[in-house]
Amino acid sequence: MGHFHVAELAVAFWMAKDFHTRFTCVYNGKPGDGGNVLSHNIWTEENVVFTIILIITYFLSPVGLTIYFLATRTYFQQFAASQPINWRNPQNLKIKKIVSAVDYRLLFKRTIRFDDSLPDNLRTFYRFIRGLIGGFLGFIVLGFYAIYIVYCLIFHRKKTSAIENSPRWPPASVRAHTIESFWHSIITPIENRDWLWKVKSYWLQICTFILFAPNGENPFALFRAMQHDFAESLGEESTAGFFPFGDGVGVANYKYVKAYLQSRDPLIMKDFQTIGWSVSSSLIKYCESNHIFLPNPSHPMPDHHLLSRKIIHQWLAAFPHTLKNLHDSCSERNTATYRYLTRIVPRHPKSEANKEMIYLAVGETLFFLATGGSLTSDERDAYLDCVKNPFTFLPDWFNFLVAGHYKENIGYESYGKFQAAFARHAQGPALQAAFEAAGGKLSKSEVIRLVTMAFCLGAAPAPAKLTADIVHRLWSDQSDEILAGQDAYKQEKMVDLFYENPRNFIKESARLYTVLPMVSVLSNARIANDVKTHTGADLPANTRIHCSLTDANRDPNEFTSPDEFNPRRSAIELGKIITWNGVESDIEGKNKELRPPRYCPGHDLSILVMKFVASRFAPVMISRNQESQRSMQVNGIELMSLNSLVKPKLYVENSLSDGKSRHPDDEESEIVIVIRELYTRTHLDVKTEKYYLSSLDGYTRLIIELSKLALKGWNAKPPRAIDIAEPCNLPTQDLHLKRVDCARYVATWDEDDQNRWHCHTKLVNKILNSAFWPLEDHELQFNSIDDMIAWRWKHFPSMPSPNNPQWCGDSDDLMSRFAFFGLACHHTRKLDPGMESMELHTATLTHSILKSAHYVNDMTALSLFAVRAPFDRYGAAAYFDRERRLIGIYLSHRDELVMPMSHSCGLDNDWTYAKYMWRSSALAEVTIRDHLLTTHFIESNTLTNVSRQFLPAAHPLRIFLKPFTYRTVTINYSAATSLVNAGGLCHRIWGFEYDEFVKLCDYVIAHYRFRTMPDWIPDNMKLKKNQQNNYEKENVNNHVIGENNEKSEHNQNNKVHETNGVSDKNQSEEWVKHYPIAEDLPAFWNIVRDYVRRFFEIEYGKEESKEEEKKGTMKSERTFMIEPCERRFIAELCKPLGLDGIPSRAHLIDVITQLMCACTGIHEHVGHVGDYLFDPSFIGTKLRRDLPSLLPSVQNYSLMLVLTVLTAMKMPGLMEDWSHLIPRVATDNHEDKLPSIITEEQVKSHLDNYYLFKHQLTERMEKIDKRHRMPDTFPFQSFNPSFMECSVSV
Ligand code: HEM
C-alpha cells in the first residue's frame, strides 16, 4: 500500500503548487503591520476549503482531484490570478514600503523571558509544550483543592461563627482553616523555613488565591470575613485589622494603612504593586530599568524611582491636550480638544453603554490627551486587554498553571503594541518633555517603555473600571420600570448628584470601589511592633504588608455610615479617601513637598478624564424646577412641535459646563431630542409589543436582529483614521469585479477588509436573499405615534441622533424649509419667466395659481415606474412663490394639482397627502438616484476601483486618494447584494416592482452625466446669480470647464465677495440665509479642489503657463501623469463617468475633486436620511391614498429604521488625522527604502498641504457653526465638515 501513498503525496504536492500559482486567495496581506507581510498560511475560508480537498486527495486521490478540478472552475474561479504567481516568493508582489514616521529604535523590546530570544517557530513550539504541561498541572492542583475542601468540611466544620455578608464561596470552614494554617506559616521565623515550609506556603498561597479569585471585583466582604475568622482563631475580639493574606499580612485599619503608605520613614520600603502576591518575575524585569513601581534596594541607584516619578510628572504636565478649563475659554486648542473628544466619545444618553465601550472611551481619551493621536483598532484591543487581563501582576507559579503563561504572554503583547503607539508620537511635546526629564540617565527607548508602563499599568485598569462603575451608578435609578411613572421624574436622581459636584461624586465612588484593593510595603521594626501588639506574634523582617485600601476606605471610625454612597459627605471625610495611594486632602495639598511620597501621579488626570467620560455616558438630567414640572404634563404630540424644540422649556444641564456659561459647541440639540423622546415615550407594554411583532414577516424580524448585532459590534469599535492602512498591492489587484443588476460593476475584494473569515457575512447574505422570505407587504399599523417612538427606542437603540432635529410636523412653513434646506434642496430651482413647458411630468404653468410660482422642487421622475398594488406611484412637484411659500403641489401621475385648503375646495386630507407624497417622493428619488446610484455605484465606485486597479500601491496619487476609498469596496458590495437585489432592502422598503426597479436603475445610470459639484445646484440658484449687483464673478465656481485655472488662486476660501460692494455682500448673505447650500457647497468644493491642486503641484511642479513653456523654462520635475499606468488610469476614469477624455491637468483635478467630494460632502448631504425619519410621521416610503392614516406600517417603519441604522455605521471622520499615510523619507536602515523620488522637502510640502486642508475645513466648520448660532437660523449641516466621513458608508 505504501507506494500508493507516495503517489498521492506527489499529487497533493502538485495540487498545492498549482493552487498557489493560480489563485490569489491563498495570500493574505497585512499591510498595516509595519512589515507589510504577505503570507500564505492564514486560515481563511478558502484555505480551509482547499485543505479539506487536500485531505480528501490524500485518502482518495481520484475523488480529491475531481473535486479540485470542479472547485477551480467554480468556487475558486473568482480568485484566479491574471498571471502565474511566483509561489515560493510571493513577496515579489508585495507593497513598496511606505516608511511611516516611527523610529525603529524606539520599538526595541527587552528580552525579558527565556523564550523571547528563541526563533519564531521554536518559540511557538516551546510555548505550546509549556502550555500543555502548565494546563495539566493546573488541573491536578484544582483536584487537590477539591480534596482539601472535602477535608476541611469534614474535620473543621464547627470552627467558625457566621458573620453577615460573608462571601458565599468557598465554604467558611475552608476559609478559616486556610487562614489559621497560613498564619502559622507566616510567623515561622526565617531560620526555621525549610523546603517543606516552602511547599506548604505555596500551597497556602494557592488556597488564598482561590479564595480571592471569585471575589476579585469587590473583595471587601472577603477581607472582612477573613479578619473575623482570624480574630476568632486567635480567640480575640479583634486584631485591629491585621490578618494573614496572600504572601504576607493584610492591614485593614485606616490609621495603619495611612501611616504605612504615607510614611517618609526610609525604613518602610515600598513594594511591587500587587494585590497580595508577588508580581510575575517578567514584570519585574520589564520594569527593571525604570523602577516605576518598585524601588529596588539592591539597585546601584536605590532612589532611581524618584527619577522615574520625575519623568512621569513632567510627561503628564506636557500633555498636548488637557481637559482642565475645557470650557473656560474657547481658545483654539480647547476647541480642537473638544471637537476631537466629542467625536470619539459620542454621547450615549439613551441607555447604559456596555463596559467595553466605556473602557475604550477612557483609553482613547487618555491616549489622545497624551499624544494628540488616536489608537488603531489593534491598539484598542490591547487597551482592553490591559484593563481586563491582570495576569502580569500575578506570580510566576500561578501563571505557569494557567496554560503555561498563556494569558501573561498576551499581556506583554499588549504592552508592546502600546510601546509602538507611543513611539509614533515620539516627536510630540509630552514625550519630548519626558526625554528631557530623563536628562540622559535613561535612553529614549527606556523612557518610552517607562511611559508605556505607566500607561498600561496605571492608566488602564483603574480609571477604566472606575468609570464603568460610575456610569453604572448613574444609570442605577433609570430603569424602564422606575421611569414608567411620571412622578419618577420628580425624584432626585444619581445624575443630579453627579452634576451637583462631579469630583465629589467620583471620589465617593472611588471610595467604595477601590479598583486597586491593596498596595504593598515591606515590614520594618515599627510595623512588626504594631503586629505584635495586636496579634501577639513576632513577624520576620521584610514580610510583605498588604495595605487594604478597600478596608481603610470603609473604616467606621473615619467615615459615617461607611457602606453608604453619599457624595455629599463632609469635605473632611471626602478628604480622607485613600484610593490614589495617599489621603486625598494631602494629595491635593498645595505644597508639593508635603504630598504623600508615593501618591499616584495620575490623580488629577484620571479624575478629569473620568468626569468627562462619565458625563458623555450619563443619562440626561432634567432640572426639577417649577416650570419644567409643568412642561412635563404636556402631552407627547405637543412636545413634538417645532416650538418646544427651538426654545426648549426644559432647562438642560450641560455635562461639562459646571453651571457656568455654555460652551459654544455643546450639542444641545442632542439632549433636547433625548428629552423629547423621554417624555413622549410611552412604555410599550408586552402585549402590544407582541402584537406588533407578530405582524412582521420573517425577513423583517431577522434583519432587525442582524442589524442590532452588526451595529453593536461596529459602534463599540468604529474605525478611526489611523486604521486606514497604506494601499496594498497584493496579487488580488484584480479586485474581482462582478456584474450586478442595478449597480453595473462592483468589486468584491477589498484591501481594507481582509476579513479572515468572511464566511458568516456571506452566509447571512445567502439566508437573507434566499427564497424563505417571500416579499410581503404587511399592512398592520401602529396605534399611535407614541407607540412608534417606543418601538424605535426598544428595537433600534443605535438610531443616530439627528444633526438637524427640526424635521417634525408638516406645516407649510416646514415644507418650504424642506425644499430649501432638506435633502432634495439641490433639486429646487427657479422657474424662468419665459418658460413655456416644463419637463416631462410637471404641471403646465397655465394654472392660474402657478402664475405666481417662482420656485419648483420637481420630484416627478419616479412616476414613470410602476409600483406594487395597492400603493400609489411616486412623483410630485412642489411650487413656491417668490417668498418661498408653498403654493401648490402637483401629483404627476394623476395629473392633479393640489392646493392648500384656503385655495382649493378639496379636503384638507388631500393637502396633507400631497405634502407627504412630495416629501416621500423626494426621499425615494434622492436616496435611489443621488445616493445609491450616483454617489455609491458610479462615483465612489469609480474612484475606488480605478485607483486600485490601475495605480501601483506606491503611487503618490493612490496613497493620496486612499482615505477617500477606505472600505468602499465592502460597502458597495454589500449594498449591491443586500440593498438593490431582488428581495433586498430597497425592494421591500419602496413599492416598486422589481422589474421596474431595475428599469429605474438603468434609467438613472443611462441619464448619468458627470457634473462637478458646483453644478449640483441649478444655475439660477447659485450665489452669483442671486446678487443684485451684476458684477461678473466668474470664479465663484472654482472649477474648470472652460475657465482659466490661474484665476482661481485669487479666490481661495470664499473671500470672493470681499471686493464687491456692501450691498452685494448683503444680498448674498440674504440668499445664503434662505438657501445655504449655495454657499456651503462651492465653499467645500473649493477647499477640496485646492487640496488636490496643491497635491499635484508638489508631485509634478506648478503647471507652466503657455508662455513660459515656450521660453523653455521647463523644470526638472516629473512630467505630468505620463507614465503608462497613469495614462491608463486617466483613460479608465473616463469610461464609467462617461467622459470623452480628460484633456488637461485642470480637468483631471476637477474630476478627482468631484469624486472625492462625492464620497464626503455629497454623501453626507444625500445619505444622512436619519434626520428625516426622526418624526415617524414626517416621511414615508410607500404611499396609500386610500387609507385614512399616512403613517407607515409596522413592517415598513421597521425596515426604514433598519436602513437608517445601517447608515449610522461610522467611517473615519473627515476631520480625523490620517497624516500617517503621507510617505516619509526612510530613517531606518531597512533594505527596502522608498524609491528616492521622495525628498524631505516634498514630505514637508505634503504635510503642509494636509494641514492647510484641515485648517481650511476647520474654518469652514466654524463659519457654519457661527451661522447656526444666529437667532432663527434653520440648521443646514450637510456640508459641515465636522459631520462628514472621509469615505462612503452605507
Ligand atoms: C482612577 C484612577 C487611578 C487610581 C485609583 C490610581 C491608583 C494608584 C495607586 C493606588 C497607586 C499606587 C500603586 C502601588 O504603588 O502599588 C498608583 C500608582 C501609580 N499610578 Fe495611578 N491610579 C489611577 C490612575 C492613574 C493614571 C491615569 C495614571 C497615568 C497616567 C497613573 C499613573 C500611576 C503611576 C505612574 C503610579 C506609580 C507611582 C509610583 O510608584 O511612584 N495612575 N495609582
Ligand SMILES: [Fe+2]
Ligand atoms: Fe451611503
